[in-house]
Amino acid sequence: MxxxxxxxxxxxxxxxxFQDEMRVGQKNKLTYKWAxxxxxxxxxxxxxxxxAHLCGAICLERSAGAALVLPxxxxxAMKY
Numbered sequence: 308m309x310x311x312x313x314x315x316x317x318x319x320x321x322x323x324x325f326q327d328e329m330r331v332g333q334k335n336k337l338t339y340k341w342a343x344x345x346x347x348x349x350x351x352x353x354x355x356x357x358x359a360h361l362c363g364a365i366c367l368e369r370s371a372g373a374a375l376v377l378p379x380x381x382x383x384a385m386k387y
Contacts, residue, residue: 324364328380332358 311321333356342348360380365372377384 326364328362
């Protein structure tokens with residue numbers, strides 16, 4: 308940070324932000340039904356998955372934070 312401070316004009320504030328992102332969601336596993344001992348027939352089940360992408364950042368010095376909850380994380384969503 309000292310090297311950065313030397314390259315900019317005095318009095319210009321520098322903010323340090325920490326960020327992280329994650330995806331949370333559900334992915335179904337194989338489903339089985341009750342059957343005779345020694346057999347494991349599969350049962351029909353929902354194969355759809357849903358998830359949300361969480362992106363957050365904080366600035367400790369300013370006690371400020373920002374967060375996004377997105378259905379998909381791509382370049383277009385991150386531009387805004």
